[in-house]
Amino acid sequence: MNGIHDLGGMDGFGAVIHEAGEPVFHAPWERRMFAMTIALFGRRAFNVDEFRHAIERMPAADYLRTTYYEHWLHGCERLLIEKGVVTAGELSAAYAANGGPDGMALPARATPPSPATAARRPRAAQDKKPRARFRVGDRIVARILNPPGHTRLPRYARGRRGVVRRDHGVFVFPDTSAHGGGANRQHCYTVEFAGRELWGRDYPAGERVMIDLWEDYLEAEKVPSRRITMQPAGNPRTVAKPARIATAKAKTGSRMRTR
Amino acid sequence: MNGIHDLGGMDGFGAVIHEAGEPVFHAPWERRMFAMTIALFGRRAFNVDEFRHAIERMPAADYLRTTYYEHWLHGCERLLIEKGVVTAGELSAAYAANGGPDGMALPARATPPSPATAARRPRAAQDKKPRARFRVGDRIVARILNPPGHTRLPRYARGRRGVVRRDHGVFVFPDTSAHGGGANRQHCYTVEFAGRELWGRDYPAGERVMIDLWEDYLEAEKVPSRRITMQPAGNPRTVAKPARIATAKAKTGSRMRTR
């Protein structure tokens, strides 16, 4: 989805305003909203991809005008209703109730799960590992993809050439996982893009942007050219290089709406 | 400027709501705002490129939440102050005054200029014509440009390959004209982009998007391939083909801020 959340490279938001020594939470309700969301992840009410996509679907002006934890509030309300965990009626009733003085007695206290394990997400697969299609040093192009649904391929990188700098192994694929389309686990790489490739040839030479991209977002650069062997940026660690076999490419949502 | 106004290809704004038989103006103030702006163009208070850029610089949430003629109001207020035609103080005073019951007598009526000529804009040059760098059928790539200032090169086309379908002749270049950088007149072409080139290979084959692009936005496609000779879309009319000489490329604003 090419939503307002995909901010990379936009202009017009002014200088970065930073508050020295700011508190972790700026209001009591932010504490509760943060904790509720983490607890809901722990309960598998929804996964992180669905949660992000719910926030991405906020009306753009609301997204820009509301604070971070209001995004979380919107995301939770929306997903809990969409997934039938609560009904709109229940929410409105609770909402109205909390304007009122009295209310229901609360359920007895249960021993809280330890926070660290509260919401384990099986993001990196332990079992069968799909083969990597790319290796460190490969020249790639970030695909021109504009799925109507969730994606982690930022618009500013699409169609741009880069170099694979690191293979981080296999992860759940957000574009399917956000839409109940299964984990579709696949390799995820750090890809290095020259600033000039992203922003134009007037851009200072040395600058680079490193973006973590799933395999489905990448295709080999067509023009055959010698492989880059220069010292990769960041970590020298490179994953053992399995033979390259093209894995079946997951069907990403087509641009055209069928609804 | 990669502002919120550059909406092509974005998602999340929902279905197009269209009001059957809607009025030309939805409120009396819209009438006055429309007419004032056209009159200000006529007076050369500012040019259309400056005006568009003033609107592009609105805070993104305001741009999305306000109506069209509120954009015009914002643009005029901003430019009139920036160009010293009025001062903020005068505007506030007039603003305060119009909350008040009485006010100043108005200047006597003058014969109104005929609307059709009220605001002639010398957009297309009559005099010396720069040579065209491209011809109908040429394969081009829209440059990867991200100037911090005004541009008419939409983000969704940058870096994408297309075919020149028509040369419309010479026009004032908005990217310089919006910033007092002179007319920098140059050829402007209708360029045809395949839907698949813009939105990805899953996009239906036949669809095309035609975009009108100034010469500075274009570069010849590097990969030498046979020239397209198929029947151009839209109008068969092609401009006489002057010899192709590379004109000095106008320095477009570099991405990096020097302020």
Add this chain to the structure above:
Amino acid sequence: MSVHDDKDRPQARHDHNDGGAAPGHDHNAPDSGPTLRVKALEALLIEKGIVEADALDALVDTYEHRVGPRNGARVVARAWTDPAYKKRLLADATAAIAEAGVAPGLEGEHMVALENTPKVHNLVVCTLCSCYPWPVLGLPPVWYKSAAYRSRAVSDPRGVLRDFGVELARGVEVRVWDSSAELRYLVIPMRPRGSEKLSVDELAAIVTRDAMIGTAIVKYPPAPAGG
């Protein structure tokens, strides 16, 4: 024609009491909606002799009552009935539109006509702002300037057409024209079957504004009230 009488005239007082920040950004002042700010701006510009009230009235009258889609409908009807004229229109729309008696003017200096055919459907948008062919279609409707239209017309034209109740056959190619420069586009819709016996004026009457942007098909007999 609604001529302004004096009491509607915005007033401007000349006493510079405080150089407060430009009111443009003061969203919660009482009655701070555009009405007041536009009135103040007009008063100030008139007081400084930069604009004249009558010129403003004339501009409003021109674009509210004189210039509108009926101009474009006349051009379309003529193109439907006069093949030689259609040829001239497709070759040089600016000249052919003037030939049809439509006064050239703002946002119509560089016109291009786009012919819909059984094989090709044209759709016009301005993704960056609201570029639109005023002399032939008047001022653009709100939806043409909306984020919903401007964002999806180029990337999901069939979806946008569905929003207007138009379903194109699979085989028809959609061509979207993004008016990103000085060119302004007029779509020449297909002449509907069954309209063979209509006069030029009767034909002009069934040509809707939306059809000349590309978000509607001309029907005969015409569908009930439409854009």
Add this chain to the structure above:
Amino acid sequence: MSVHDDKDRPQARHDHNDGGAAPGHDHNAPDSGPTLRVKALEALLIEKGIVEADALDALVDTYEHRVGPRNGARVVARAWTDPAYKKRLLADATAAIAEAGVAPGLEGEHMVALENTPKVHNLVVCTLCSCYPWPVLGLPPVWYKSAAYRSRAVSDPRGVLRDFGVELARGVEVRVWDSSAELRYLVIPMRPRGSEKLSVDELAAIVTRDAMIGTAIVKYPPAPAGG
């Protein structure tokens, strides 16, 4: 640790009077700010046994008081003083961070350390949302999640650094890391000249959170109050 007492508990009444639209979109209802909606949501989820109040308290306590940038500062100080550890940190940050006694946890499962050098300055951002290495830096500051930072960090990093009062020398290359997947990044700032005699703890004390994101340089003696 501010333990919630009952009177703060949000109440949920169970009478379904009207199935009104989800309140989420009702911006002008009285006191409709987030406070009320969050209270109502918590009450409902507790009433349905989906979340427990104590678990919420524990999560708040963990991320407000226990997990924060001091964890990351300890890792940095150790990397400055123990070359073998730094090697392990750069090779496998997840393991090395755990080795330094930082409990692994949410948003820290796949860590990568980025070493600043005289030639290369690293800057971390999440242009799509707010991805951030919680176990070592705690929850992200508001500016990290702001449109201003997320939009310009990738396209004008030097401009963003200037917003933080940091001016990089011309020859220094800026590498911006967009945390668009599951990897979380910890910048290892350069050890400041003059800090040679400081103990590991004293070194950890001068490492600021912003320096571990890349929007600040560690100074010694440390600059007055900073992020």
